[in-house]
Amino acid sequence: MKTDKQVKYTxxxxxxxxxxxxxxxxxxxxxxxxxxxxxxxxxxNSTIKTEDLNLFLNLxxxxxxxxxxFVVVCKINDIDSVPDELSxxxxxxxxxxxxxxxxxxxxxxx
Numbered sequence: 001m002k003t004d005k006q007v008k009y010t011x012x013x014x015x016x017x018x019x020x021x022x023x024x025x026x027x028x029x030x031x032x033x034x035x036x037x038x039x040x041x042x043x044x045n046s047t048i049k050t051e052d053l054n055l056f057l058n059l060x061x062x063x064x065x066x067x068x069x070f071v072v073v074c075k076i077n078d079i080d081s082v083p084d085e086l087s088x089x090x091x092x093x094x095x096x097x098x099x100x101x102x103x104x105x106x107x108x109x110x
Contacts, residue, residue, distance in 0.1 A: 009069070019042075
């Protein structure tokens with residue numbers, strides 16, 4: 001897994017195609033990202049499905065409960081099938097926008 005720390009967020013990109021293996025590895029080091037806004041970048045994985053995204057719901061909930069953002073970047077054909085709790089976008093730029101909006105919402109107390 002590759003990590004790229006930016007000022008307002010960290011991008012995590014899996015280097016293996018197996019979503020399950022990536023999830024296991026991410027769970028093992030997840031505490032290292034406490035307090036950081038995260039972007040999981042699956043844009044290079046054209047085989048990712050909605051069922052794969054559902055595997056990240058627990059991490060998403062845990063991370064957002066800590067007052068940070070959790071956004072997944074991937075190309076899903078049926079966007080309506082993605083759970084509402086999970087922020088999913090097709091590009092890194094849109095993920096950055098979501099994080100900016102969520103930061104503002106938290107600052108305003110929403």
